[in-house]
Amino acid sequence: MPNLVLASSSPRRKELLERLSIPFAIYSPNTDESVDKNLKPSEIVSTLALRKAKKAADHFPDSYIIGSDTVVFHKGKVLGKPADKESARQMLTSLSGCTHSVFTGVSIIYGKSYRSFYEKTDVTFWELSNEEIEWYLDSGEPFDKAGSYGIQGRGSLLVKSIKGDYYSVVGLPVGRLYRVLKAMGFPFSNNNI
Numbered sequence: 001m002p003n004l005v006l007a008s009s010s011p012r013r014k015e016l017l018e019r020l021s022i023p024f025a026i027y028s029p030n031t032d033e034s035v036d037k038n039l040k041p042s043e044i045v046s047t048l049a050l051r052k053a054k055k056a057a058d059h060f061p062d063s064y065i066i067g068s069d070t071v072v073f074h075k076g077k078v079l080g081k082p083a084d085k086e087s088a089r090q091m092l093t094s095l096s097g098c099t100h101s102v103f104t105g106v107s108i109i110y111g112k113s114y115r116s117f118y119e120k121t122d123v124t125f126w127e128l129s130n131e132e133i134e135w136y137l138d139s140g141e142p143f144d145k146a147g148s149y150g151i152q153g154r155g156s157l158l159v160k161s162i163k164g165d166y167y168s169v170v171g172l173p174v175g176r177l178y179r180v181l182k183a184m185g186f187p188f189s190n191n192n193i
């Protein structure tokens with residue numbers, strides 16, 4: 001049995017977890033991501049992170065399991081992954097020239113114990129022209145990402161400033177995750193930090 005399991009099909013989360021320098025298994029949770037519309041963004045990401053981790057926990061009863069979820073929150077609306085090009089266009093247009101918040105929730109399950117936390121990062125976009133939005137849509141990058149952009153890719157050209165954890169925007173706040181795993185008793189060796 002692997003000691004650590006990432007309950008995610010996101011290539012970004014896999015890449016970020018690799019920074020802990022420990023082996024881990026991947027389990028794609030494929031969970032239903034519908035939630036009560038009255039929940040706050042912090043509650044949404046916490047609920048979905050736990051749902052993803054729980055799904056994997058049935059298969060890996062003796063492992064530390066990590067589930068995570070990311071949404072963008074802007075002008076009272078929760079923006080997930082865009083359904084199509086038009087919805088991506090609308091999201092990018094509304095984010096242009098404004099500051100929004102990215103929420104990432106993380107849940108860790110180990111046996112009967114679990115911990116959850118979330119990070120909020122404020123991201124300010126440059127004013128975007130229609131040409132810039134169309135160029136970005138044509139890059140194909142928006143389509144599997146909350147809020148229709150990826151700060152780690154060409155989306156970096158849209159971003160003026162951020163306040164908070166950059167890695168949380170990409171999908172996994174690894175620094176805090178490492179500390180929570182340690183507090184839960186995860187056996188890091190001397191070869192890790």
Ligand SMILES: Cc1cn([C@H]2C[C@H](O)[C@@H](COP(=O)(O)OP(=O)(O)OP(=O)(O)O)O2)c(=O)[nH]c1=O
Nearest residue numbers: 008009010069070145146149150151169170171
């Ligand atoms: C805002 C932003 C989001 N994202 C990504 C992180 C997440 O992968 C995705 C939000 O969707 P999620 O539903 O959180 O995750 P996912 O479907 O990609 O993977 P899984 O549920 O299997 O864990 O958006 C970026 O990569 N860069 C960004 O700048």
